[in-house]
Amino acid sequence: MRSIYTYLLLAVTTSLPFSLAQAKNPDDIAKQLANPVAALISVPFQNNFDFGGGVDDDGFRYTLNVQPVIPFDLSEDWNLISRTILPLVYQDDFVNDGGMSQTGTGDTVQSFFFSPKAPTSSGMIWGVGPAFLLPTGSNDSLSAEKWGAGATAVALMQAGPWTYGALANHIRDVAGEDNRADVRSTFLQPFLVYGAGGGWTYALNTESTYDHEADQWTVPINFQVNKVTTIGSQMVQLGGGLRYYAEAPSNAPDWGLRFNVILLFPR
Numbered sequence: 001m002r003s004i005y006t007y008l009l010l011a012v013t014t015s016l017p018f019s020l021a022q023a024k025n026p027d028d029i030a031k032q033l034a035n036p037v038a039a040l041i042s043v044p045f046q047n048n049f050d051f052g053g054g055v056d057d058d059g060f061r062y063t064l065n066v067q068p069v070i071p072f073d074l075s076e077d078w079n080l081i082s083r084t085i086l087p088l089v090y091q092d093d094f095v096n097d098g099g100m101s102q103t104g105t106g107d108t109v110q111s112f113f114f115s116p117k118a119p120t121s122s123g124m125i126w127g128v129g130p131a132f133l134l135p136t137g138s139n140d141s142l143s144a145e146k147w148g149a150g151a152t153a154v155a156l157m158q159a160g161p162w163t164y165g166a167l168a169n170h171i172r173d174v175a176g177e178d179n180r181a182d183v184r185s186t187f188l189q190p191f192l193v194y195g196a197g198g199g200w201t202y203a204l205n206t207e208s209t210y211d212h213e214a215d216q217w218t219v220p221i222n223f224q225v226n227k228v229t230t231i232g233s234q235m236v237q238l239g240g241g242l243r244y245y246a247e248a249p250s251n252a253p254d255w256g257l258r259f260n261v262i263l264l265f266p267r
Contacts, residue, residue, distance in 0.1 A: 025199075026198065026199025026228040026229065027195060027197060027198070027199060027228075029199070029228045029235065029237075029264060029266060030195055030199050030200070030201045030226070030228045030237070031158065031163065031195055033201075033226075033228070033237055033262065033264075034158070034163035034191075034193040034195070034201065034203070035125060035156060035158065035163065036069075036081075036083070036113070036127075036154050036156070036167055037079070037081045037113045037115040037125065037126075037127040037154055038071075039071040039073075039079050039081075039117070039267060040069070040071065040264070040265075040266065040267070041069065041070055041071065041264075041265040041266075041267065042068075042069045042237075042262050042263065042264050042265065043066075043067070043068045043069075043262065043263040043265075044065070044066075044067040044068075044069070044260060044261075044262040044263075045064060045065075045066060045067075045260070045261045045262070045263075046063075046064070046065040046067060046258065046260050047062070047063075047064055047258065047259040047260070047261075048061075048062065048063040048064075048065065048243075048256060048257075048258050049061075049062055049256055049257040049258075050062075050063070050243075050253035050255075050256040051253055051254060051255055051256060052253045052254030052255065053094065053248075053250075053251050053252045053253040053254060054091075054092075054093045054094040054095070054251055054253075055093055055094065055095070055251070056093060058093060059091065059092060059093040059094040059251075059253070060091065060092045060093065060094075061089065061090070061091040061092075061094055061253065062089070062090045062091070063087050063088070063089050063106070064087070064088040064089075065085055065086070065087050065088075066084075066085075066086045066087075066088065067083065067084060067085050067086075068082075068083075068084050069081065069082070069083050069084075070082045071267075074114070076117075077116060077117055077118070078114060078115070078116060078117065079113075079114075079115050079116075079117055080112060080113070080114055080115075080129075081112070081113040081115055081127060082110075082111075082112055083110075083111045083112075083113065084108065084109075084110050084111075085108065085109045085110075086105065086106075086108045086136065087105065087106035087107075087108075087142075088104075088105055088106070089102070089103065089104060089105070089106050089142050090102070090103045091103075091141075091142075094141075094251075095141045102139045102141045102142060103139075104137065104138030104139040104142050105136050105137055105138045105142065106136070106137050106142045106143065107133055107134060107135055107136055107137045107142075107143050107144055108133075108134040108136045109131065109132070109133060109134075109169075109171075110131070110132045110134060111129065111130070111131045111132075111152045111169065112129040112130055112131075113127030113128065113129045113152065113153075113154060114127060114128060114129050115127030115128075123157055123158070123159070124155060124156070124157055125155070125156050125157070125158065125165075126153070126154065126155040126156075127153065127154050128151070128152070128153045128154075129151070129152055129153075130149065130150070130151060130152070131149070131150050131151060131152040131169040131170075131171055132147075132148065132149050132150075132171075133146065133147065133148030133149070133150075133171050133173070133183065134147065135147060135176060144173070144176070144180060144181070144183050145176050145177040145180045146173035146174075146175070146176030146177065146180060146182075146183045147173065147174050147175040147176050148171040148172060148173045148174060148183050149171065149172070149174050150169060150170045150171035150172060151169065151170060152167070152168065152169035152170075153167070153168055153169075154166070154167040154168070156191075161194055161195040161196070161197075162192070162193070162194060162195075163191075163192070163193040163195075164191065164192045164193070165190070165191060166188065166189060166190040166191065167187075167188075167189040167191070168186070168187060168188050168189065169186070169187045170185070170186045170187075171183065171184075171185055171187075172184040172185075181213060182213050183213070184211075184212040184213050185209055185210065185211050185212065186209070186210045186212070187207070187208070187209050188206070188208045188209075188210075189205055189206065189207050189208070190205060190206060191203065191204070191205035192204045192205070198227075199227050199228035199229060199237075200225070200226070200227050201225075201226045201227075201239075202223075202224075202225055202226075203222070203223070203224045203225075203226065203239075203241075204221075204222070204223050204224075205221075205222050206219055206220065206221050206222070206246075207220050207222065208220075208247075214249070216249055217247045217248075218245070218247065218248045218249065218252060219245065219246045219247040219248065220243050220244070220245050220246070220248075220256070221243065221244050221245075221246050222241060222242070222243045222258060223241050223242055223243075224239050224240065224241030224242075224258060224260070225239060225240065225241060226238065226239030226260065227239065228264070234263065234264075235263075235264040235265075235266065236261060236262060236263055236264060237260065237261075237262040237264060238260065238261060238262075239258075239259070239260040239262075240257070240258065240259045240260070241257070241258050242255070242256075242257060242258075243255060243256035243257065243258055
């Protein structure tokens with residue numbers, strides 16, 4: 001079943017003047033992918049496998065994050081970048097709610113970045129905008145059942161083969177079920193990417209979340225190897241890597257794996 005994001009992506013991609021024949025080389029595409037506010041249409045399918053944690057410290061969770069990134073031209077100088085994260089989750093022995101496993105959608109995070117098309121005089125690339133939490137979870141165990149809003153920002157530098165910077169957001173609930181816990185969280189994602197040539201990149205980041213209500217950090221550290229290539233006529237980035245939880249609640253996973261498939265539509 002197609003979601004609203006699928007129809008939006010089809011509408012945008014079919015209206016833009018691009019072709020794969022005009023695509024840049026793999027290193028150029030890889031460099032754009034390292035930039036969260038690049039004017040590049042992409043549809044990442046991020047497969048996450050997490051092990052440990054849960055009720056008896058032997059839980060398993062699989063999360064497929066569907067993350068369409070769609071840039072819009074606002075003017076000669078500005079872009080608007082839409083970034084969506086819609087999780088599809090299967091988890092087993094993670095929560096004690098009368099059933100051992102749960103399957104369904106999680107809550108969606110929708111961000112918009114207003115970003116200058118040109119870097120600053122010092123070479124910095126940046127973007128700021130609003131972020132929203134949408135209670136799209138299909139299961140009580142997979143949703144905060146809260147509407148949330150806040151702000152997001154990103155800043156980075158690209159020098160030679162290196163890309164380094166950080167993305168952050170802060171969201172708090174504005175409406176939702178009164179019997180559910182309040183949402184007040186800060187997300188921090190410092191990242192470092194090295195372009196090794198031939199479309200290969202090596203990436204290191206953390207995707208840290210601070211829960212202000214529980215006074216608790218969750219700090220997964222990710223290392224990943226990625227490759228931009230072509231399958232048939234479709235440009236993609238394929239990648240995989242490891243995740244280690246340096247700090248987390250007692251019921252959180254211990255470690256995990258990540259495999260990416262990113263569909264690319266160079267403009």
